[in-house]
Amino acid sequence: MNPSEVAKITQNLQVQLSELETLQSMYTREELRVEDLNVLAHVNAFVEGRIPDLPNYLDLTVNLLVDKQKFELCINLSHEYPDAEPDLYVRNHKLNKQQHAAINKDLTEFIGGLNRGEECIFSAISWLQDNAENYVVLEQVEEPTIEKNETLVRYWIYSHHIYSKSKRKEILDLALKLNITGFCMPGKPGIICVEGTTSDCNEWWQEIKAMNWKRIFCKISEQCSESSEDFLKFRTFEERVFHNNNIKCNHMDMGELFKFLEDHQCGYIFKDIFGVEAKSNSSC
Structure with missing residues (x-):
């Protein structure tokens, strides 16, 4: 700088x-x-x-x-x-x-x-x-119950950056509330993976994208035609921070991210998200 x-x-x-x-x-x-x-x-x-x-x-x-x-x-x-x-x-x-x-x-x-x-x-x-x-609506009208579509999906969300602690908390809390699994990687860029039923993931995505973002979009959507737990790659939803050894670098360690994805049988998605092949070590 x-x-x-x-x-x-x-x-x-x-x-x-x-x-x-x-x-x-x-x-x-x-x-x-x-x-x-x-x-x-x-x-x-x-x-x-x-x-x-x-x-x-x-x-x-x-x-x-x-x-x-x-x-x-x-x-x-x-x-x-x-x-x-x-x-x-x-x-x-x-x-x-x-x-x-x-x-x-x-x-x-x-x-x-x-x-x-x-x-x-x-x-x-x-x-x-x-x-x-x-x-504010003081008297809430009860919304009709909609039968859940049990088709499983996985959304890969790309954001210009995720720094705000309030947004990070909202991302985590809402995922836990809706029994969604996956992870959120804060920083620049920000990457979020959510997986679960179509209705739960859609509800999470509609609420999160309504926040004020510089840029956020669903880059990749995967779907399982049958309700199979084998489709789900994550057991919980958590925030994952992959620190870069270079203290002057504000970006996450992409090599560590790739290793994390590989550990969860999702390494194939790295090139689709970033447009480049993964490397073992990331530079700023």
């Missing part, structure tokens, strides 16, 4: 710290939470020039009461913020999938209409306070 890039990231992080300090003066610790204080300390140390390594992205959670309804605003700030949009996701236990998708889509469009280079977290909070109640 050249000096001008480092200087720009340092400037952006200074803005993030200043904005966070302002928000902390306005909200209590219960209302505004920094998800990882070690990351915050790393950001401060990097800005002050005490360490050369880039910090991880800041994850914040804002808890708001709107018309007696609790909303969570999950925020992930990349090194490019405020020049790039923040990664935002709104949660409320009374919202169904469609309502979650609608409120997050509208919030994303609102943030996208603001000037880049300017702080916008408080604007997002204000928008949520003004509009959140419009998405």
Whole structure:
């Protein structure tokens, strides 16, 4: 990374710290939470020039009461913020999938209409306070029961990146709730494999892709015509991190990923996902 890039990231992080300090003066610790204080300390140390390594992205959670309804605003700030949009996701236990998708889509469009280079977290909070109640249905209508299609599928999901802790938790929690197996590899790029019945995997995918992503898509879909447990390659769903020995590299070790896939009889998929043959050792 050249000096001008480092200087720009340092400037952006200074803005993030200043904005966070302002928000902390306005909200209590219960209302505004920094998800990882070690990351915050790393950001401060990097800005002050005490360490050369880039910090991880800041994850914040804002808890708001709107018309007696609790909303969570999950925020992930990349090194490019405020020049790039923040990664935002709104949660409320009374919202169904469609309502979650609608409120997050509208919030994303609102943030996208603001000037880049300017702080916008408080604007997002204000928008949520003004509009959140419009998405809540107090009396849920019971949805008709749909008979499950027991056909088994496996989806290979490719994302530009997966850093946000709130998204990673949602990916894991929803998979466990729906009895889906597979894994999630965070980082850049992010890779997710989900396998299970068609209905369960579709429900998981519809909810996850409704989040605010820079880019995410189902790259490969595999299907088993018969309900056979031999089709399933994973016993549980877990997050897997394949660390690269090069501490200056933010990417995962692709050699370790390939070994993991081979151990689960999925090595064949590596070339289909990345377009290249696997190598025993990965470089940055």
